Amino acid sequence: MGDVREVGVVAEHDLVDLALVELVRRCGYRAVILDCEQDAADDLPVTPVVLARTGIRVAQVSANPAFAGAAIAVMETAGMVVPQVRGITVIPSNDDAVKHLRAFLEGVLGAPGDRGAVPLSPREREILGTYVLGATVEQTAAEHYVAGSTVRTHYRRVTARYAVAGRPVTNKVQLLLHMVADGWIDLPEPS
Incomplete structure (x- = not known):
């Protein structure tokens, strides 16, 4: 089982995977890449939040019983047909995308400062x-x-x-x- 405050980024095997991991990190959360092609369905780290970028990946994650309780979001891209899957959050591809992603992550995982950090002045x-x-x-x-x-x-x-x-x-x-x-x-x- 993955970390309870970890975000799974479904791999598309391009540089955007790493950019999305870095964006999640800058929002204050840990991220791990979920490779649906390489790992068997039961070998994927189970995370409470999953970010995908295509309808195919959303369908793969949604079909995996290990992610039944996970909050799933799709990062909308230009020309994308947004999957009509119940309970999926769509992060729009506009100037407020980071704000929407941060709000989604905070809504599911709580504020980054709530993660048990030792307080320092x-x-x-x-x-x-x-x-x-x-x-x-x-x-x-x-x-x-x-x-x-x-x-x-x-x-x-x-x-x-x-x-x-x-x-x-x-x-x-x-x-x-x-x-x-x-x-x-x-x-x-x-x-």
């Missing part, structure tokens, strides 16, 4: 963001005009919160991964 995010992205304690302290002990104190307090949440942190790489997963840090785009 803006200052903790600012200082620890610099630190976990590669700066030393001294470099972080100088950049934010604080003492090195302040950086260490933020680190200890935040790692203690992660431990209480059942997500222990033993080094700054683990903290980076948790902060990215919680949406506190957006990694820079590759150049």
Whole structure:
């Protein structure tokens, strides 16, 4: 079974698959590609939300009993004949498409901030963001005009919160991964 907050993107085997996964991620949710051609029907990760781009893929997902409770949306494209399947949400292809997608995902999965993120203050995010992205304690302290002990104190307090949440942190790489997963840090785009 997939993650209860994961969005399945039905593969069409083109670059738009990856773009849609990235769009879902930027909306604050995790995404996985569902390959209806390669995987057997019972090998597909089951997700509570499925996004498709063609009527054929909507029909494949709708026919799979594993997705009986999933919310299914089709991303409308120019010239597309929208499938007339009951319970399917159509995301229109217009300037508001991202807004409609975000509203659909929030309606099914809840707001991205509801995903159990460990709470961090803006200052903790600012200082620890610099630190976990590669700066030393001294470099972080100088950049934010604080003492090195302040950086260490933020680190200890935040790692203690992660431990209480059942997500222990033993080094700054683990903290980076948790902060990215919680949406506190957006990694820079590759150049």
